[in-house]
Amino acid sequence: MSSEVRLHQILDWDSPQQNARLRRELAAGLLQAKASIAPKFFYDRLGSRLFEAITELPEYYPTRTEAAIFSEHLPAIRQALGQGFTLIDLGCGSCGKAGRLFHAGVLPSRYVAVDISVDFMRDSLQQLKRELPAIEMIGIGIDFTHEFELPDDLPLKRRVFFYPGSSIGNFSPPDAGRFLRGLADRMDASGGLLIGVDLIKASALLDAAYDDALGVTAAFNRNLLRHVNVRIDADFDLRDWQHVAFYNATDARIEMHLEARRALTVNWPDAAGRSLRQFVAGERIHTENSYKYSPEGFTALLASAGFSDIRMWTDPRGWFALFFARRAE
Numbered sequence: 041m042s043s044e045v046r047l048h049q050i051l052d053w054d055s056p057q058q059n060a061r062l063r064r065e066l067a068a069g070l071l072q073a074k075a076s077i078a079p080k081f082f083y084d085r086l087g088s089r090l091f092e093a094i095t096e097l098p099e100y101y102p103t104r105t106e107a108a109i110f111s112e113h114l115p116a117i118r119q120a121l122g123q124g125f126t127l128i129d130l131g132c133g134s135c136g137k138a139g140r141l142f143h144a145g146v147l148p149s150r151y152v153a154v155d156i157s158v159d160f161m162r163d164s165l166q167q168l169k170r171e172l173p174a175i176e177m178i179g180i181g182i183d184f185t186h187e188f189e190l191p192d193d194l195p196l197k198r199r200v201f202f203y204p205g206s207s208i209g210n211f212s213p214p215d216a217g218r219f220l221r222g223l224a225d226r227m228d229a230s231g232g233l234l235i236g237v238d239l240i241k242a243s244a245l246l247d248a249a250y251d252d253a254l255g256v257t258a259a260f261n262r263n264l265l266r267h268v269n270v271r272i273d274a275d276f277d278l279r280d281w282q283h284v285a286f287y288n289a290t291d292a293r294i295e296m297h298l299e300a301r302r303a304l305t306v307n308w309p310d311a312a313g314r315s316l317r318q319f320v321a322g323e324r325i326h327t328e329n330s331y332k333y334s335p336e337g338f339t340a341l342l343a344s345a346g347f348s349d350i351r352m353w354t355d356p357r358g359w360f361a362l363f364f365a366r367r368a369e
């Protein structure tokens with residue numbers, strides 16, 4: 041039994057090819073009439089730590105509520121997962137949720153941790169391997185919104201994709217459908233998907249969860265600009281930007297933005313010399329959507345993406361749901 045984790049396809053943001061790609065992507069978002077930066081840029085090592093702090097905030101109910109669903113329904117979840125499966129944790133973060141499942145006796149044969157925040161994932165996975173050396177562990181450092189290749193030698197049988205924390209909400213519903221379809225295509229009928237989904241609820245609860253009194257979510261949001269500065273040598277001054285988060289009931293989504301406190305210009309070098317974007321006071325950069333679903337709406341999305349045998353567990357207040365589904369035969 042090896043005490044080592046196996047690392048596969050680790051993203052190197054600084055390689056010329058990756059860096060050129062992310063420069064193109066960031067420039068395209070920043071130079072739009074309504075500027076945007078994708079939420080994956082929240083996650084450098086500090087961003088991952090700030091997210092862990094968010095999960096401890098009193099206002100941030102999703103992590104606690106999802107954990108309570110796991111505790112309450114553990115026997116049924118264990119039965120649904122069965123034995124001898126490979127758990128593929130998409131956006132594993134600290135690997136904490138997988139670790140809690142393993143320590144509760146829900147043990148896969150193999151654990152595959154996938155995350156864009158490569159250093160944080162590697163450290164977290166190595167720690168988990170020290171705790172549970174009998175489980176084979178593989179780390180994959182990729183941006184799964186672009187490419188998503190699993191190791192060639194990963195068995196197709198009994199693949200269970202694990203996508204907790206309602207991260208699926210970062211995709212628009214049509215993009216979420218396409219992403220889920222891509223997961224169905226990477227498993228056979230012996231596999232499954234275990235996914236956590238935040239449900240539509242009173243807007244005051246949602247607003248507070250994404251704009252906490254302590255300001256940790258604000259720091260998490262603004263850290264994205266620090267990360268972008270590091271990646272493409274941009275000159276965002278974090279003090280010029282304030283966190284804005286609100287529930288958009290029409291589209292059933294939380295929106296997070298960064299709002300310019302004054303008129304300013306942001307510069308970054310590029311192949312042509314220099315790019316710049318001017319902002320007027322009050323102008324925003326859209327940094328995240330977090331779509332909320334009804335149980336029926338998410339069930340329909342799973343079915344349309346090629347899943348069947350859909351099971352759902354929820355908490356007594358109906359705030360959050362955990363789904364398990366199999367690929368339709």
Ligand SMILES: C[S@@+](CC[C@H](N)C(=O)[O-])C[C@H]1O[C@@H](n2cnc3c(N)ncnc32)[C@H](O)[C@@H]1O
Nearest residue numbers: 080083131132133155156157183184185204205
């Ligand atoms: C909201 S956190 C959730 C972490 C953990 N799964 C949980 O439920 O608490 C999202 C995680 O997904 C990762 N992530 C975000 N976008 C990603 C992408 N495009 N490709 C791979 N990982 C991504 C982040 O680094 C982060 O660890």
